[in-house]
Amino acid sequence: MSILEVKGVNKRFGGLQALGDVNLSVHENTVHAIIGPNGAGKSTLLNVLVGKLIPDSGSVTFDGQSVLGRKPYEIAQMGISRVFQTPEIFADLSVMDNVLIPCFAKRDGAFKMHGIESVSSEKQLIEQAEQMLAEVKMLDKRNMIASSMSRGDKRRLEMAMCLVQEPRLLLLDEPTAGMARADTENTIQLLKDIRTQRGITMAIIEHDMNVVFSLADRITVLAQGTPLVEDTPDKIKNHPKVREAYLGEAQV
Amino acid sequence: MLGLNSRDFKLFVIVCIMALAAPIILNPFPTGSALGQSFNAGYPALLQRFVIFGILAIGFNILFGLTGYLSFGHAAFLGIGSYSAVWMFKLLSYNVLPAILLSVIMAGIFSVVIGYISLRRSGIYFSILTLAFAQMSYQLAYSVLTPLTNGETGLQVYNGDPQVLMSAGDPTIPHLFGITMNGQSQLDIAGWSFTFQNGYYLAAIFLIASFYLSIRIFRSPMGLMLRAIKSNQTRMSYVGLNTKPYMLAAFVISGMYAGLAGGLLAAMDPLTGAERMFWTASGEIVVMSILGGVGTLIGPVLGAGLIKYLENIVSKINDNVLHGWFSFMPDWMDNLFVTIIHPFIGKGWHLTLGLLFMAVVIFLPGGLVQGGQKIMGKFSRNKTSDAKDGADTPAE
Numbered sequence: 001m002s003i004l005e006v007k008g009v010n011k012r013f014g015g016l017q018a019l020g021d022v023n024l025s026v027h028e029n030t031v032h033a034i035i036g037p038n039g040a041g042k043s044t045l046l047n048v049l050v051g052k053l054i055p056d057s058g059s060v061t062f063d064g065q066s067v068l069g070r071k072p073y074e075i076a077q078m079g080i081s082r083v084f085q086t087p088e089i090f091a092d093l094s095v096m097d098n099v100l101i102p103c104f105a106k107r108d109g110a111f112k113m114h115g116i117e118s119v120s121s122e123k124q125l126i127e128q129a130e131q132m133l134a135e136v137k138m139l140d141k142r143n144m145i146a147s148s149m150s151r152g153d154k155r156r157l158e159m160a161m162c163l164v165q166e167p168r169l170l171l172l173d174e175p176t177a178g179m180a181r182a183d184t185e186n187t188i189q190l191l192k193d194i195r196t197q198r199g200i201t202m203a204i205i206e207h208d209m210n211v212v213f214s215l216a217d218r219i220t221v222l223a224q225g226t227p228l229v230e231d232t233p234d235k236i237k238n239h240p241k242v243r244e245a246y247l248g249e250a251q252v
Numbered sequence: 253m254l255g256l257n258s259r260d261f262k263l264f265v266i267v268c269i270m271a272l273a274a275p276i277i278l279n280p281f282p283t284g285s286a287l288g289q290s291f292n293a294g295y296p297a298l299l300q301r302f303v304i305f306g307i308l309a310i311g312f313n314i315l316f317g318l319t320g321y322l323s324f325g326h327a328a329f330l331g332i333g334s335y336s337a338v339w340m341f342k343l344l345s346y347n348v349l350p351a352i353l354l355s356v357i358m359a360g361i362f363s364v365v366i367g368y369i370s371l372r373r374s375g376i377y378f379s380i381l382t383l384a385f386a387q388m389s390y391q392l393a394y395s396v397l398t399p400l401t402n403g404e405t406g407l408q409v410y411n412g413d414p415q416v417l418m419s420a421g422d423p424t425i426p427h428l429f430g431i432t433m434n435g436q437s438q439l440d441i442a443g444w445s446f447t448f449q450n451g452y453y454l455a456a457i458f459l460i461a462s463f464y465l466s467i468r469i470f471r472s473p474m475g476l477m478l479r480a481i482k483s484n485q486t487r488m489s490y491v492g493l494n495t496k497p498y499m500l501a502a503f504v505i506s507g508m509y510a511g512l513a514g515g516l517l518a519a520m521d522p523l524t525g526a527e528r529m530f531w532t533a534s535g536e537i538v539v540m541s542i543l544g545g546v547g548t549l550i551g552p553v554l555g556a557g558l559i560k561y562l563e564n565i566v567s568k569i570n571d572n573v574l575h576g577w578f579s580f581m582p583d584w585m586d587n588l589f590v591t592i593i594h595p596f597i598g599k600g601w602h603l604t605l606g607l608l609f610m611a612v613v614i615f616l617p618g619g620l621v622q623g624g625q626k627i628m629g630k631f632s633r634n635k636t637s638d639a640k641d642g643a644d645t646p647a648e
Contacts, residue, residue, distance in 0.1 A: 071494075073488075074492075090480050090487060092483040093480065097479075101491060105491045105492040110493055111493070112473075116255075118255060119473055119475075119476050165491065
């Protein structure tokens with residue numbers, strides 16, 4: 001069953017057609033990769049999905065409900081989490097606090113006027129956060145300030161912040177961009193583990209073919225704002241149109 | 253204890269002791285001595301200012317310290333608090349309780365409106381919007397709203413005012429159920445004389461309560477959310493949190509603290525003027541926070557105390573006092589020193605404040621609290637080698 005439906009989405013920036021008639025459906029419990037050369041409209045598409053950009057026409061529905069015109073926090077509350085190209089974490093706060101905040105958001109909704117009970121009295125949430133940190137093997141770093149960690153750890157922390165909310169769809173924007181080889185391997189492994197343990201639906205935007213082919217169940221190739229083909233990784237590898245799109249980029 | 257962890261509780265107890273014993277602690281020199289006359293700060297008028305501006309700074313810190321939103325118009329709420337309180341004196345009676353209540357409520361209402369509009373923007377635009385509102389309030393109070401504010405003259409209680417709740421035997425100065433604010437008792441020991449004033453103690457109790465509430469807010473989920481807003485608003489919205497209402501709540505709480513301070517100012521001295529809302533007054537609050545240590549619990553109180561101390565003590569020193577100090581020197585040297593120091597004292601106390609402010613910002617970006625921690629760190633490192641931990645934890 002498809003959980004995310006993109007139908008006929010167009011987006012123009014002045015003279016540039018960033019997205020032209022994009023149709024896409026992400027099925028539940030699959031990893032769907034969106035690839036394409038630079039400027040293919042991958043990031044624009046992602047920003048449409050999370051409510052940061054409003055398309056000129058078309059529809060985007062998540063679990064049967066339209067996401068268009070909703071604010072990012074409303075879309076997040078619907079069950080879509082996003083991992084950014086450069087990890088977006090609460091850099092000045094401790095690792096524990098970083099994971100606790102999404103726990104509060106999950107339990108209390110977008111806003112709650114809290115009383116003056118101390119955070120440490122929220123035993124249940126703290127336990128939940130600890131479990132999550134244990135799962136990503138960061139429990140020993142719980143009191144560290146997030147900004148002092150390595151890039152790979154920040155990525156894992158961001159992932160933990162998303163997962164602790166048990167999202168129904170996880171959007172990943174080039175999760176391995178700018179990472180060292182070892183960190184990339186770790187991230188792939190982490191995503192694979194998440195996949196097998198939690199069965200979360202994921203949509204990945206990625207440049208690194210290695211990452212894409214080792215994770216994805218389905219791949220959509222985007223070129224100049226329109227989907228070129230959508231198929232399984234094996235078929236995509238040898239697809240003439242895909243080769244053309246990428247070779248075309250190489251010639252420039 | 254009291255829902256605080258042991259470190260916060262210690263800090264709270266220290267603040268309680270400081271507030272309650274201030275009339276003694278701040279009179280270190282014998283009353284009649286030259287040093288005592290220049291540097292003793294333990295007299296009621298100044299003590300009141302310490303605690304009232306302490307309350308103001310604590311409230312400001314809930315907004316600026318936690319969320320990083322720099323309001324440049326907080327004096328408006330102080331002024332609104334004062335006007336509300338004086339109106340209560342005029343309409344009801346000289347009892348300070350309804351006056352203080354109304355000042356907090358009015359400041360709350362105004363901060364909802366001003367906050368709702370100003371919080372549509374962040375960063376410098378937010379600061380400018382709050383500044384604009386404060387200046388607007390000042391101008392309105394100064395001229396347009398003269399029937400309400402008595403304009404240039406300032407608002408005060410006149411004999412013809414209704415004071416409907418006033419009964420025959422009531423004091424004709426601010427009081428709390430008969431206990432007058434300027435009533436005081438004096439304690440003379442050897443050369444020292446200590447003054448304990450009712451008004452000061454009322455304000456000190458409010459300071460202690462405000463400080464307690466501020467610790468609780470800092471440690472609550474609300475405090476965590478506000479810190480998160482300061483750290484990363486993008487992530488905040490992508491975990492599904494709406495930052496606007498959290499910000500507005502912080503703004504209103506902080507505005508109500510300012511209203512309380514304004515109400516207390518009026519309770520100590522039942523008249524008020526528009527200059528209380530002027531932008532320099534707002535700037536002073538910012539300077540207090542930064543001097544003491546932004547985002548720390550105790551910092552703003554220290555900053556407020558330091559500024560009020562300088563304002564009242566340095567500005568009191570004049571050339572004659574200086575000549576007195578340097579009288580042991582030869583005349584030419586005495587004159588030279590007095591000439592050099594002259595611009596920094598009396599009316600020039602702002603110059604001293606400015607230099608101090610620059611020094612703190614450059615050398616101690618964490619304010620006086622950071623300075624204190626550095627000193628404490630030095631001491632404890634001499635004692636034990638593993639005390640580094642305590643010195644490095646964020647200032648609270």
